[in-house]
Amino acid sequence: MTRVQAFFLVFCYSFTLTIASAQIWEANTFQSETAFQEKIAPMLARIANSRNYLDLSKATSRCPDTGKRVLSWAVEGETIYSPYTGRTYRQGDTGYFGPKDRNVKGEITDFGGDPLKYTLPPAIATLLLNPDEAATKAYLSIPGNWNQQYHFACKNWARFYPLLKDTMGVEWQQGFQNSVSRYAEIKRHEGMTKRLFSEPHTLMGSPRYLLGGNSIDGGTENHKLMWRTSALIYAQLFPKDQRISDMVAPQVEAQTKQLLRDFAQRLLQTGNGEYDSQIYYPHSIEGLLNVYDFSPDEESKAIAKMILDYYFATYALKVFDGAMAGGQKRGYLPKDEPNEMERMNWAYGSPTNRDMSEVVLGIHQTTTTYRPNRVIENLLQGKFDMPFEARISRPFYHLDRKNAFQESFYRSKSFALGNVYQSIQDNPNQQMVWSLLIKGNDRPIGFTGGQPRRLTTSGHSPYTQTAHSKGTIIVLSAPTKTDTIAPKFAVSDARINPWHLPDSAQLDDHEFVNRMHYAKEPLQTIREPKTTEELQAFWDEKLYSAASWLLIPRELKIDEMVDNWLFIKSLETYIAIRTLTDDHFIITADDEQINAVSSKKWKATLEDYHVLVVQGQQSGYTLEVAEQADYRSFEAFQKAIQKKTKLDDKKWATDLQLNYQSLYDDIFDIQYQADQLRCEWSLNGERLDYENWTKNGVYDSPYIKVGNGQMEVTDGKDGYQVEWKGKALIYEER
Numbered sequence: 001m002t003r004v005q006a007f008f009l010v011f012c013y014s015f016t017l018t019i020a021s022a023q024i025w026e027a028n029t030f031q032s033e034t035a036f037q038e039k040i041a042p043m044l045a046r047i048a049n050s051r052n053y054l055d056l057s058k059a060t061s062r063c064p065d066t067g068k069r070v071l072s073w074a075v076e077g078e079t080i081y082s083p084y085t086g087r088t089y090r091q092g093d094t095g096y097f098g099p100k101d102r103n104v105k106g107e108i109t110d111f112g113g114d115p116l117k118y119t120l121p122p123a124i125a126t127l128l129l130n131p132d133e134a135a136t137k138a139y140l141s142i143p144g145n146w147n148q149q150y151h152f153a154c155k156n157w158a159r160f161y162p163l164l165k166d167t168m169g170v171e172w173q174q175g176f177q178n179s180v181s182r183y184a185e186i187k188r189h190e191g192m193t194k195r196l197f198s199e200p201h202t203l204m205g206s207p208r209y210l211l212g213g214n215s216i217d218g219g220t221e222n223h224k225l226m227w228r229t230s231a232l233i234y235a236q237l238f239p240k241d242q243r244i245s246d247m248v249a250p251q252v253e254a255q256t257k258q259l260l261r262d263f264a265q266r267l268l269q270t271g272n273g274e275y276d277s278q279i280y281y282p283h284s285i286e287g288l289l290n291v292y293d294f295s296p297d298e299e300s301k302a303i304a305k306m307i308l309d310y311y312f313a314t315y316a317l318k319v320f321d322g323a324m325a326g327g328q329k330r331g332y333l334p335k336d337e338p339n340e341m342e343r344m345n346w347a348y349g350s351p352t353n354r355d356m357s358e359v360v361l362g363i364h365q366t367t368t369t370y371r372p373n374r375v376i377e378n379l380l381q382g383k384f385d386m387p388f389e390a391r392i393s394r395p396f397y398h399l400d401r402k403n404a405f406q407e408s409f410y411r412s413k414s415f416a417l418g419n420v421y422q423s424i425q426d427n428p429n430q431q432m433v434w435s436l437l438i439k440g441n442d443r444p445i446g447f448t449g450g451q452p453r454r455l456t457t458s459g460h461s462p463y464t465q466t467a468h469s470k471g472t473i474i475v476l477s478a479p480t481k482t483d484t485i486a487p488k489f490a491v492s493d494a495r496i497n498p499w500h501l502p503d504s505a506q507l508d509d510h511e512f513v514n515r516m517h518y519a520k521e522p523l524q525t526i527r528e529p530k531t532t533e534e535l536q537a538f539w540d541e542k543l544y545s546a547a548s549w550l551l552i553p554r555e556l557k558i559d560e561m562v563d564n565w566l567f568i569k570s571l572e573t574y575i576a577i578r579t580l581t582d583d584h585f586i587i588t589a590d591d592e593q594i595n596a597v598s599s600k601k602w603k604a605t606l607e608d609y610h611v612l613v614v615q616g617q618q619s620g621y622t623l624e625v626a627e628q629a630d631y632r633s634f635e636a637f638q639k640a641i642q643k644k645t646k647l648d649d650k651k652w653a654t655d656l657q658l659n660y661q662s663l664y665d666d667i668f669d670i671q672y673q674a675d676q677l678r679c680e681w682s683l684n685g686e687r688l689d690y691e692n693w694t695k696n697g698v699y700d701s702p703y704i705k706v707g708n709g710q711m712e713v714t715d716g717k718d719g720y721q722v723e724w725k726g727k728a729l730i731y732e733e734r
Helices: 003-021 033-040 043-048 116-129 134-139 151-168 170-182 221-237 249-270 281-294 298-317 340-347 374-380 482-488 504-518 532-540 591-596 600-608 634-644
Strands: 059-062 069-072 079-081 088-090 099-102 108-111 185-187 196-201 388-394 405-411 415-421 434-439 444-450 464-469 472-477 547-553 565-569 573-579 584-587 609-615 619-627 646-648 657-661 667-671 680-683 704-707 710-714 719-725 728-733
Touching: 033 340, 043 116, 116 134, 116 151, 151 170, 151 221, 151 281, 221 249, 221 281, 221 298, 249 298, 249 704, 249 710, 249 719, 281 298, 281 340, 298 340, 298 374, 298 704, 298 710, 298 728, 374 710, 405 464, 415 464, 415 619, 434 472, 434 573, 434 619, 444 472, 464 667, 472 547, 472 657, 472 667, 532 591, 565 634, 573 609, 573 634, 591 600, 600 609, 609 619, 619 634
Parallel strands: 547 619
Antiparallel strands: 059 069, 079 088, 099 108, 185 196, 388 405, 405 415, 415 434, 434 444, 444 547, 464 472, 472 619, 547 609, 565 573, 573 619, 584 609, 646 657, 657 667, 667 680, 704 710, 710 719, 719 728
16 A cells, blocks of 8 residues: 555545534535545556656757757766767757756756656656655655755645655655755746846745745745745754754744735735636645645644635636636636646536546645535535626735725626726736636637737736626727826836836826836727738737737637627527627638748637637727527527617717617616726716725625635535634634
8 A cells, every 4th residue: 555545545534534523614524525536546647657757857969960869967068978879979058957067976956947846746646656666766866856946846845745755765854854954046947038036035935025925026926825835844844953944944834834824814805916827726726735734733734724715715606617717817718628727626526528537637636635615615516506796806916905906707507707807917918807708519618808919818908998797798999098198197117017016106096107108009000811921910910909809719600790790609608799890800710821820829829719800999899698598599699689789889989988788788888098997987877986896805796705804605505704813713604
């Protein structure tokens, strides 16, 4: 029996003994344990075989005689013997992940990039299946691997160490601990350019900052959570006289636990900055799983569980067909392969029409004892009444001001539509501002769009403003009126930092400042591309094009326009799109055209989507989504659209005003703001108040309420509340 198998058996036995008397907020109320065990049964073998991990860190070169690729443990300048001809030659650049330096003993002490982000999970799985696997043990004994404590690496080491330290032996443990004791990072391991931190970064960070990282380059939310949780586990499992980043273990434990406690308390006051990110949530979650599974301290474990529950509960609220719908701080539309968060959701029972039979889960979820409690599980599995609406207030990235962004979300049985009102341009390339998710033939598929300055399958253009209610979204784009608003504020580029709240002088005008900084350029007239060359040029010139795009999944058929509407019938939904100008066209490229374009992003977009392009200095569209089950036929839906919806756009081109009656009988009165990032508008005569968006401060919905230091979670039948009282977490049934 392997160590991890014994780990599972102990948990399952405990689960069986305690579930009858468990409170509903406890992890052992999870109801799908048998199905979960069946899903993870093949995972260790799959993870072990998922990557040829011993080769990723090797230097790359070419045999001078054959031109064939050669992998070795060489450092630049060392002699290589060609395995094909025996000829010697000098190793050049070792590549992004390759060895970079040796010590006097000949040991590799430094690698490029962050290879252990990828190589440690299969190495862990390999040793759990075969603890005597010599090559893997040797690889994990290279000092250059011990020295890798960058966030992705240390999050994996913090799972490896408690699971396999005894397998590696006492001498290995001492060598590893000594490397951790010296760790201070001065360079970022992201992309091909090595950028330096403004100050050395340590595992435990600085107590002056949120989660220990400064707001300039101290790490994003997931980075900091990986560093802090790893530091906490090291501090609690290493000998007490051991140092971590040159601070003694007890001090590190106290500091990192307080940083995590502070973050957990802020979640219930402001929400989190990196909200609903399908890209980065798995890494934050995996760091927290390390604490939940291996911390010997009950308080640390309780803090980790509370944050995990927050992540899974709030994420579950917006899951559709296993994927994240609506807005995301960092994310994209669903792709052909399930992302890491979709895999996590599926393992815990979230239904999806994807084929998940060959999916590979992460090593953390495969070996964890954490489970979403019964109430969260029911939310994740869609076991609650729909439709429902939610309003959510999002903070600035570093939680230094709540309600910086306002989100609206609508979930029906066959679709989910959500939108975030942007008040600042922070990380605009990975902003999912709005998205609609519906069921595709074999996976969830999604729509999004806007002026295409940042657009691939996410991105926020400062030229685009949105209005959303229920199954209706209105997307508007227009140029900035710099001639009339320029005297209002002296814009200084040097004062813009898109990663956090503008300074106090900008506080009241940060929307204006961001608009002027990022959207000063006039919009340029475009024309429909007719040739492959024009298609590529169309993409290259999209930055300031006078247009609004809508990405429509390519597997869907678009009906011809009927009375200014485009209609789409999917598996379970009907969709109608009305363009605000007659000047529009749809790009549906054939395989030859797609293969001929040079941009990888444009190629990927054309492979997956029809691109509806609405032209004009003032452009946009309205989009309506409805349940098929609510209509006798597609024709009945079309007639309802034509009868119920009313558009008054007489003042759109001149005054940027729009009045619209939706399929859901909502009346939108919209004033596009040419000097701001959000429009002013009213819904059914009531002005939308961005400053007082949610009653409780963070989440207002039938199933989750967060704010004022409390979180309430219910599946419509059972529920509970959690709040902080001093350092204590208090739970009670609702």
